[in-house]
Each structure stands twice: as structure tokens, then as C-alpha cells.
Amino acid sequence: MHSHLVTLLVFSALVSTVFATLLRDTTRERLRFGLLAFAAFVASTLVIGWLTNPFPI
Amino acid sequence: MSESRAASAARDSSRTVAAGLLAWVWPGLGHLFLGRRGKGLVLMGSILALFGLGVAMDSRLQLHLGLEDPLALLFSLAQMGVGAPYVLARLLGYEAGLVTSPVYEYGNTFTAVGGLLNILVILDALDTARGVRGK
Numbered sequence: 001m002h003s004h005l006v007t008l009l010v011f012s013a014l015v016s017t018v019f020a021t022l023l024r025d026t027t028r029e030r031l032r033f034g035l036l037a038f039a040a041f042v043a044s045t046l047v048i049g050w051l052t053n054p055f056p057i
Numbered sequence: 058m059s060e061s062r063a064a065s066a067a068r069d070s071s072r073t074v075a076a077g078l079l080a081w082v083w084p085g086l087g088h089l090f091l092g093r094r095g096k097g098l099v100l101m102g103s104i105l106a107l108f109g110l111g112v113a114m115d116s117r118l119q120l121h122l123g124l125e126d127p128l129a130l131l132f133s134l135a136q137m138g139v140g141a142p143y144v145l146a147r148l149l150g151y152e153a154g155l156v157t158s159p160v161y162e163y164g165n166t167f168t169a170v171g172g173l174l175n176i177l178v179i180l181d182a183l184d185t186a187r188g189v190r191g192k
Contacts, residue, residue, distance in 0.1 A: 002159060002160060007114075007160070007163050010110065011107075011163075011166070011167065011170075014103045014104075014106055014107045015103075015107070015170065015174065017099065017103045018100060018103045018104065018174045018177070018178070021096055021099050021100055021103075022100075022177055022178065022181050
């Protein structure tokens with residue numbers, strides 16, 4: 001798995017699944033929370049990556 | 058407290074301890090022990106996938122218990138949170154990792170986060186065994 005984007009998507013999906021399973025009680029709530037957490041992980045990573053792009057490492 | 062109540066309390070207490078230990082030994086096993094089959098299987102699959110992918114991405118499974126490098130100690134403890142899979146991976150020879158690999162840091166993140174998430178799973182199993190959480 002050498003693609004940064006695929007790594008991000010897989011990591012976000014697995015962590016969101018665990019959080020949704022632990023923090024919500026019904027299937028519907030879990031699905032909703034999991035999708036929101038997944039979107040938040042991916043969006044925040046892309047935004048932070050874009051904002052920090054001009055800075056040298 | 059009557060004798061039957063004391064016996065019941067002791068049984069509940071040993072059930073809680075067993076659930077916590079099983080949850081640490083193998084991710085999701087505590088929930089399966091408590092009869093939460095679906096939840097246990099989802100947690101098991103997700104955490105084992107995180108840890109397994111981390112190992113596949115050349116993560117170092119370090120055993121660093123000294124205090125001279127606190128961050129390395131915390132990293133080790135995080136990875137150990139996953140339980141038996143950590144021991145198994147080390148026994149199979151994956152402990153060194155490959156620092157020159159382009160995905161080495163991703164692998165480290167996957168294994169450490171897998172262990173940390175399993176600590177949350179252990180706490181949830183303990184709460185479930187004590188009746189604090191319902192489903």
C-alpha cells in the first residue's frame with residue numbers, strides 16, 4: 001500500500017468503524033456516526049495538508 | 058448481604074475480569090464472551106486489520122520498557138495494547154521493521170493506533186460486563 005490517499009482512506013475507514021461501534025448503540029446511529037467520522041478524517045487531512053503545503057519540512 | 062448475593066457478586070466480578078482479560082488477549086474476544094457477537098466481530102476485524110496492515114507496512118514492533126526514552130516507552134505500550142497479535146507478530150520475526158521503507162511511518166501509526174483503540178475496546182468490555190453499557 002504505497003499510495004498516500006489509499007492509506008488515508010483505509011486508516012480513516014477502520015478507525016471510524018471502531019469509534020462508531022463503541023460510541024453508538026444502534027445500527028443506524030453507527031452508520032451515520034461512522035460516515036461522519038470518516039468524512040471528517042479525510043476532509044481534515046486534506047485541508048491540513050493543503051494549508052501546510054507551502055511550509056518546508 | 059445474603060450468601061447467594063455474595064456468590065452472585067463474586068460471579069459478576071470474575072465475569073468482568075474475564076471479559077477485560079479476554080478483550081486484551083485478542084481484540085473483540087471480550088465482547089464475544091459477553092454475548093455481543095456482532096460488536097465483537099466488527100471490533101476484531103477492524104483492529105486486526107489495522108494492526109496487520111501496520112505490520113505489512115514494515116512497522117517496528119519495539120519492546121522498549123526503559124524510562125530513558127519516554128516516547129519510545131509510550132509507543133511500545135500503545136502497540137502492546139493489541140495483545141496476543143503483537144506477541145505473535147514478534148514471534149514470527151516482524152519485530153525489527155524496515156526503517157528505509159517508504160511506508161514505515163504509516164506502519165508505525167497503524168500498529169500503535171490499533172493498540173490504542175483496543176484499550177478503548179477493553180474499557181468498553183469492562184463497562185458492558187458491569188452493565189454500564191447496554192448494547
